[in-house]
Amino acid sequence: MSAEAQYPLGIDHPLVTVHDHAAALEMYCKxxxxxxxxxxxxxxxxxTLMMFPSNFIELIGVDDLSKFGTNSTNGFCFGRQLGAFLEHEEGVSLVALHSKDARADHVRLTENGLTSQGLIDFRRRMTLPNGKHDEAVVSLGLFIDPELPDASNFICHQHRPELIWVKGWQNHTNGADGILAVTYLADPKRLESRWRAFYGDQVRFNGDALEADTGCxxxxxxxxxxxAKEFAGISLPKANAERPHAIAIRLNTKSLDDVRTILKRNAVAHVDAAERVLVEPSAAGNVILEFVQTI
Incomplete structure (x- = not known):
C-alpha cells in the first residue's frame, strides 16, 4: 500500500512526544x-518523520512555548496540547488518521457522535532530500476526547502528499517499512464505542484484545x-496515572537479523525474542517499538 492507496482513517502517524527532541532523534538514528x-x-x-510507504512515526517535541496559541481553534492549540502531555510524561500523545478530504471526514465523524474541537489549516516549511525548501499544506480535524486524552485522534489531510511521502526518506537500514499496529493499555470496553464510531464493524475482540482494523x-x-504476558521481559512505558494510553508500536521489518545487528552494534536497549525484537521504551521515547518480520 502507498499513501495514494491509504484507506480513509487508516493509521497515518502516531506522535511520539518527547522532552529532548535532539537526543530522541539520535536514538532513532541508532x-x-x-x-x-x-x-x-x-x-x-x-x-522529524520516520517515513514508510503508507504511514510514519512522527517524533515531536516542544521548541518554542511563546508560539503556543498560534493556529488555535475554539481555544484548542496543538502546541499547548503537546506541552500539557509532556508535563506528566513522554510517549504517544495522539495518533493521526489518514484523510484525503478533512472537511468531508470531519462532517461524517461528527455525525457519528464524536466530539470535535474543529478544523485547523496550516503550512509547514520543510527541506527536501535535494536541499530545496518547500511548504507542506495540511488540514487537521480534531477529535480529542477529554475522557480519553491520550487515546484520542485527529484526522490529517496532506494537500501536497508528494512533500511528505518522499521515497528518499523511506529507506531505513533496519528494514522497517510500515506500522502494523498501535497497542493501548486500557480496559478494552473503555475504547470500544469510540473505535466503533470510526470503524464500525471492523472493531472486534480477538482473544484478549479489542482490535480495530483501520485498513492501514x-x-x-x-x-x-x-x-504483562504479551510484553514479558521488557519494561512497560512509564505512566504517572492509570488511564488508557499507547504502550507499543508494532513495525514490520524486511529483516529481523538486520534489526538485531544494528541494535547490538549501537548498544540500544532491547529484548530479543524468537520472532520479534522489542526496543525498550527508555530508548524510544517511552513507547515500546516492536519489530516483526511478516514475510
Missing amino acids: MGFSPSPVSFHPWGTVT GVFRAISAETA
Missing part, C-alpha cells in the same frame, strides 16, 4: 531509521494482565 530533516510547526513544536494498521486495546 535504531537504524533514516529520518526526514528537522522542521517546525507554527505553534511551537519541532518534528490495527488499533489494539489490552488489559494490564494481558500486557
Whole structure:
C-alpha cells in the first residue's frame, strides 16, 4: 500500500512526544531509521518523520512555548496540547488518521457522535532530500476526547502528499517499512464505542484484545494482565496515572537479523525474542517499538 492507496482513517502517524527532541532523534538514528530533516510547526513544536510507504512515526517535541496559541481553534492549540502531555510524561500523545478530504471526514465523524474541537489549516516549511525548501499544506480535524486524552485522534489531510511521502526518506537500514499496529493499555470496553464510531464493524475482540482494523494498521486495546504476558521481559512505558494510553508500536521489518545487528552494534536497549525484537521504551521515547518480520 502507498499513501495514494491509504484507506480513509487508516493509521497515518502516531506522535511520539518527547522532552529532548535532539537526543530522541539520535536514538532513532541508532535504531537504524533514516529520518526526514528537522522542521517546525507554527505553534511551537519541532518534528522529524520516520517515513514508510503508507504511514510514519512522527517524533515531536516542544521548541518554542511563546508560539503556543498560534493556529488555535475554539481555544484548542496543538502546541499547548503537546506541552500539557509532556508535563506528566513522554510517549504517544495522539495518533493521526489518514484523510484525503478533512472537511468531508470531519462532517461524517461528527455525525457519528464524536466530539470535535474543529478544523485547523496550516503550512509547514520543510527541506527536501535535494536541499530545496518547500511548504507542506495540511488540514487537521480534531477529535480529542477529554475522557480519553491520550487515546484520542485527529484526522490529517496532506494537500501536497508528494512533500511528505518522499521515497528518499523511506529507506531505513533496519528494514522497517510500515506500522502494523498501535497497542493501548486500557480496559478494552473503555475504547470500544469510540473505535466503533470510526470503524464500525471492523472493531472486534480477538482473544484478549479489542482490535480495530483501520485498513492501514490495527488499533489494539489490552488489559494490564494481558500486557504483562504479551510484553514479558521488557519494561512497560512509564505512566504517572492509570488511564488508557499507547504502550507499543508494532513495525514490520524486511529483516529481523538486520534489526538485531544494528541494535547490538549501537548498544540500544532491547529484548530479543524468537520472532520479534522489542526496543525498550527508555530508548524510544517511552513507547515500546516492536519489530516483526511478516514475510
